[in-house]
Amino acid sequence: MTDDVLLSAKGLTKTFGDFTAVDGIDVEVRRGESFGFLGPNGAGKSSTMRMVAAVSPVTSGELRIFGQDPATHGPAIRARLGNCPQQDRLDEELSVEENLWVYGRFFGLTRAEVRARADELLDFAQLTERRKDKVEPLSGGMKRRLVIARSLINNPELLLLDEPTTGLDPQARHVLWDRLFRLKRQGVTLILTTHYMDEAEQLCDRLVVMDHGRIVAEGSPRALIQEHSTREVVEVRYDVDDHGVHAGPLEGIGDRLEILPDRVLIYADDGDAAAGAVARSGTEPLSTLVRRSTLEDVFLHLTGRTLVD
Amino acid sequence: MSALPESPRSRLVHGERRPLSAVERTWGLVGFHLTLLRRTWRGLVVSRFLTPVLFLAAMGIGIGRLVDRSSGGVAGVPYLQYVVPGIVMASAMQWAVGESTWPVMTLIKWNQMYAAMLAAPTRVADVLRAHWVVVSFGIAWGSGVFIAIAALFGGVRSWWALLGVPIAVLTAMAFVAPLFWFAARTDNEEGFTTIFRLVITPLMLFSGTFFPVSQLPIWLQPVAWVTPLWHGTELARPAFLGDPLDPGHGAGWAIHLAVLTAYVVVGGWGAHRAFRARLEA
Numbered sequence: 001m002t003d004d005v006l007l008s009a010k011g012l013t014k015t016f017g018d019f020t021a022v023d024g025i026d027v028e029v030r031r032g033e034s035f036g037f038l039g040p041n042g043a044g045k046s047s048t049m050r051m052v053a054a055v056s057p058v059t060s061g062e063l064r065i066f067g068q069d070p071a072t073h074g075p076a077i078r079a080r081l082g083n084c085p086q087q088d089r090l091d092e093e094l095s096v097e098e099n100l101w102v103y104g105r106f107f108g109l110t111r112a113e114v115r116a117r118a119d120e121l122l123d124f125a126q127l128t129e130r131r132k133d134k135v136e137p138l139s140g141g142m143k144r145r146l147v148i149a150r151s152l153i154n155n156p157e158l159l160l161l162d163e164p165t166t167g168l169d170p171q172a173r174h175v176l177w178d179r180l181f182r183l184k185r186q187g188v189t190l191i192l193t194t195h196y197m198d199e200a201e202q203l204c205d206r207l208v209v210m211d212h213g214r215i216v217a218e219g220s221p222r223a224l225i226q227e228h229s230t231r232e233v234v235e236v237r238y239d240v241d242d243h244g245v246h247a248g249p250l251e252g253i254g255d256r257l258e259i260l261p262d263r264v265l266i267y268a269d270d271g272d273a274a275a276g277a278v279a280r281s282g283t284e285p286l287s288t289l290v291r292r293s294t295l296e297d298v299f300l301h302l303t304g305r306t307l308v309d
Numbered sequence: 310m311s312a313l314p315e316s317p318r319s320r321l322v323h324g325e326r327r328p329l330s331a332v333e334r335t336w337g338l339v340g341f342h343l344t345l346l347r348r349t350w351r352g353l354v355v356s357r358f359l360t361p362v363l364f365l366a367a368m369g370i371g372i373g374r375l376v377d378r379s380s381g382g383v384a385g386v387p388y389l390q391y392v393v394p395g396i397v398m399a400s401a402m403q404w405a406v407g408e409s410t411w412p413v414m415t416l417i418k419w420n421q422m423y424a425a426m427l428a429a430p431t432r433v434a435d436v437l438r439a440h441w442v443v444v445s446f447g448i449a450w451g452s453g454v455f456i457a458i459a460a461l462f463g464g465v466r467s468w469w470a471l472l473g474v475p476i477a478v479l480t481a482m483a484f485v486a487p488l489f490w491f492a493a494r495t496d497n498e499e500g501f502t503t504i505f506r507l508v509i510t511p512l513m514l515f516s517g518t519f520f521p522v523s524q525l526p527i528w529l530q531p532v533a534w535v536t537p538l539w540h541g542t543e544l545a546r547p548a549f550l551g552d553p554l555d556p557g558h559g560a561g562w563a564i565h566l567a568v569l570t571a572y573v574v575v576g577g578w579g580a581h582r583a584f585r586a587r588l589e590a
Binding site: 016053055056057066074075076078079083087091094098101102103105106107108109110113117154157 | 319333334336338348426427430431432590
């Protein structure tokens, strides 16, 4: 069923001069899936997304979107895509609804189609009351919702979201997640990039972890955690400048230790038992917290670095 | 989404979408510029019209009286009628530069609307074509209205002056195309200020707008000959005076036309290249 593969990349590579942004990645996304690229800034996620959106040429490797080559079928691919770039790219002089109307016309939709679609999408984006307002004074979260609404104007089969909630406050992020989750439930295929592990966990059925232009792991959020981390984690903080000084006494507790500048992470399947061992270790922690493993821990384990720094 | 498109020809139907013709792509993008114009036209009318009308009053009518009284006009032509085609072409140039500098930078870099356009089923050539169609119509309209105003003051003696409209558009495009090229290759807007100071203002003064280039020092005259504004003005002036082909200057009109066209073609080629390099990286 190749018809159901919306995105297929083999050895996909993007270089800018001497710099290799995307270093030969293989990805396949099927219809109805919610797929994520998780990685820190500079991992090559946006360069990948721009190639998939058929707005940036592939340096080497094979890329097919809807089974078509973006080098030869760019407009045909873009006609069926929804592209929500990292930058808003709104005209702030225009009103909310005008931004939707003009964009719909780029896709060759009729005036009536654009109007009807805009009404529907303003409702979806919870912006109906602001439709006549200029874009400029809107909050960051509202602008983001407008960009997502705009990217849906052509009724796309595949929606690309590059860092959809970066820079938003937690409440605005939750509103956005709710909207994206609705789209997912309606069966829209989503491909998104993020450096927020909670976003990836909430929205992605399957994801790849990217670092330095390469894919370092692939799977569902749960499978990745099972494979690359323990069930639970104990976060221990001390009143010291260098948390490494406590590595010795804590050695042997749980499966393994991770020493970070501001805390020690102890990976263990039984977090409470590990926390008990910390209490008996003779060190004097300021705080001890038991939590479940997240994709952040997966990334830390795979790359030795944190996602957001 | 719930509302399903009614016509199977609708481009909202899932699957391969019906391709857009070049006219549809251009028209769709023109819609953006027109929507934006609906917001900004008042300011544009003031900034783009007031200056030429002030020039018309001060130079054509004010200085014109002095010139006509002391020397009987320029080569027998009343000064007002001499200067009107010059002001039309110089204003077209000013308008062209105004449209091809900061607004282009806005669409490239600040609000990135060009990139938004290219996320749709359009190409760089469509984006340029649409923008230039809008700029050309603006200049055609502006020049036409200005010529009508000048006619009311007796500044136009022949219906051939209507040729001033297409000549103004061509002259303007000879600036627009190379300036789009420049705008796509520059990273900050300081270059634009330099262009205004070092290129546009001197051109306005020394390209035969207000007095014949032959009045300039002999070493400065060749500079005028390579500038689009001089060619535009020289092409337009005989038309305004009732004889577009100006037999006194042989095939001069053909050379002017060729130079202006060359600016548009070479500038257009460079702009297309530079836009692709900048927006399709």
